[in-house]
Amino acid sequence: MTNQEKYTNAFVEALEISGNQVEGLEYQAIPEWDSVGHMSLIAAIEEAFDIMMDTDDIIDFSSYKKGQEILKKNYGVEL
Amino acid sequence: MQPAFDRIKYLVGSRKILEQMETVPALPLFSDKVLGFLDCFSKKLMENREARQYPDVIAYAFWIRKAHMEQARMAYQAGTQRVGRGVAFQIAPSNIPVQFAVSMTYALIAGNASIVRISDKEFEQVDIICQTLQAVMLDAYPCLAPYICIIRYAHDDTITQLLSDMCGVRMIWGGNRTISAIRKTQVRPRCLDLGFADRYSIAVVDSDDYLKQDRDAIARDFYNDTYFSDQNACSSPRLIVWTGHGIPKAKEVFWGALADVVSEKYKMDPICASEKLLKVAVCASRYPGVKAIKKDNLLVRIELPALYEDIMGFRGNCGFFFEYSADKLQEIVPILTEDCQTIAYIGGIEEELRKVIADNGVKGVDRIVRVGHAADISFVWDGLDLPNVLSRQIGNS
Structure with a gap:
């Protein structure tokens, strides 16, 4: 699985949504990505890339796109 | 064999495990065994559909x-500098459903075996956590089974005494009355006996900074700090102190945004509703000069003309708030008694708050956190750094 696939997959599994829903998705835009969904999502992403995210990054992780930027910039994940 | 143990109900563990608990080896701080177990437990809870209904x-x-x-x-x-103290006997509180699991986690990461007595109050969260815990131990971590018992028993000094005789740490969560009642039973001479007493918390808002922020996000955060636990948590603010120049406008916006969240999310218990009405009346007669502001009974505000020294002894729940407008932050010093636990703040006032506390030799205030974080779980609680307090340090030369 490519990193991009892993990333998308974390959204699909943690939020229980379909793959074509993730592009452009923002926090709180759908009922599944609420504060509870956010915790599942962060845990899934940490697991997928074997990283530990800082609290500030967990708070800043406000969209599908923003998440990609955070992973690239702060955790050296190539996406 | 202790016949009194027949009167215990085991939610996790068994009588045999309980009776042998004193003999299990203490573990190092943050041991591989415990961390592996918590990892597995975390995943099982996250994927549990029932658990997902409960944000806590x-x-x-x-x-x-x-x-x-x-x-x-x-x-x-x-590293190898710290190990557990033995058995940690914990009396969990009845007001916060998941606190028993948090307490157990503190004990385990510090390297202790864990006996947790939970209250008789039924919570769905308790059942979900205990069932998942039992399953994780059976399927993946039988090596930790000797370390965990979660039990219920009716008030029974004989049982409490037997369990207290076994432990190296006793942690009594819950009200002051529970602490006094449990402390009638003795612990061993070296046992650490920790009481997590009744506390109160406040919020301090810089009105000018607040007005520049996202009102809906702050309303949701404040809701989670207060209404989510019906203000039963010690860390839920009960008094809001307003500072700065924009107080009238900030109050209007803040309470308006909060009322929107409350009407959307909050379901008030009928008993709570009638208690609130009664408390408004009692409060008005005890403190002449206060002003009650409410559109409906969901959100009740009591405006204080002065910070009465005993005001925090008056306890409201389920959306019952005191508020006070301060000219200077210094004015809050008299209410920062040793019973004051958390200050939740909005705006750039954290440093100023810390300075007020340090300069005035304040005996209370164990936490200063942003609004939205009052209910966060933390390794440091009530001023105690629990992984360190609950373990022994092996010193060197």
């Missing part, structure tokens, strides 16, 4: 996730 259960699962615990292990520099 998921918040607990998130706190014990692998990445967070590994970060903590590094921060505590857990």
Whole structure:
């Protein structure tokens, strides 16, 4: 699985949504990505890339796109 | 064999495990065994559909996730310097459903075997956590089974005494009355006897900074700090102190935004509703000069003309708030008694708050956190750094 696939997959599994829903998705835009969904999502992403995210990054992780930027910039994940 | 143990109900563990608990080896701080177990437990809770209905259960699962615990292990520099104290006997509180699991986690990461007595109050969260815990131990971590018993028993000094005789740490969560009642039973001479007493918390808002922020996000955060637990948590603010120049406008916006969240999310218990009405009346007669402001009974505000020294002894729940407009932050000093636990703040006033506390030799205030974080689970609680307090340090030359 490519990193991009892993990333998308974390959204699909943690939020229980379909793959074509993730592009452009923002926090709180759908009922599944609420504060509870956010915790599942962060845990899934940490697991997928074997990283530990800082609290500030967990708070800043406000969209599908923003998440990609955070992973690239702060955790050296190539996406 | 202790016949009194027949009167115990085991939610996790068994009588045999309980009777042998004193003989299990203490573990190092943040041991591989415990961290592996918490990782597995976290995943099972996160994928449990029932658990997902409860933000507090998921918040607990998130706190014990692998990445967070590994970060903590590094921060505590857990090596071979620290080991557990033996058995930690814990009396969990009845007001916060997941606190028993948090308490158990403190005990385990510090290297102790864990006996947790939970209250008779039925919570769905308790059942979900205990069932998942039992399953994880059976399927993946039988090696930790000797370390965990979660039990219920009716008030029974004989049982409490037997369990207190076994422990190296006793942790009594819950009200002051519970602490006094439990302390009638003795612990061993070296046992650490910790009481987590009744506390109160306040919020301090810089009105000018507040007006520049996202009112809906802050309303949701404040809701989680207060209404989510019906203001039953010690860490839920009960008094809001307003500072700065924009107080009238900030109050209007803040309470308006909060009322929107409350009407959307909050279901008030009928008993709570009538208690609130009664409390408004009692409060008005006890403190002449206060002004009650409410559109409906969901959100009740009591405006104080002065910060009466005994005001925090008056306890409201389920959306019952005192508020006070201060000219200077210094004015809050008299209410920062040793019973004051958390100050939740909005705006850039954290440093100023810390300075007020340090300069005035204040005996209370164990936490200063941003609004929205009052209910966060933390390794440091009531001023105690629990992984360190609950373990022994092996000193060197």
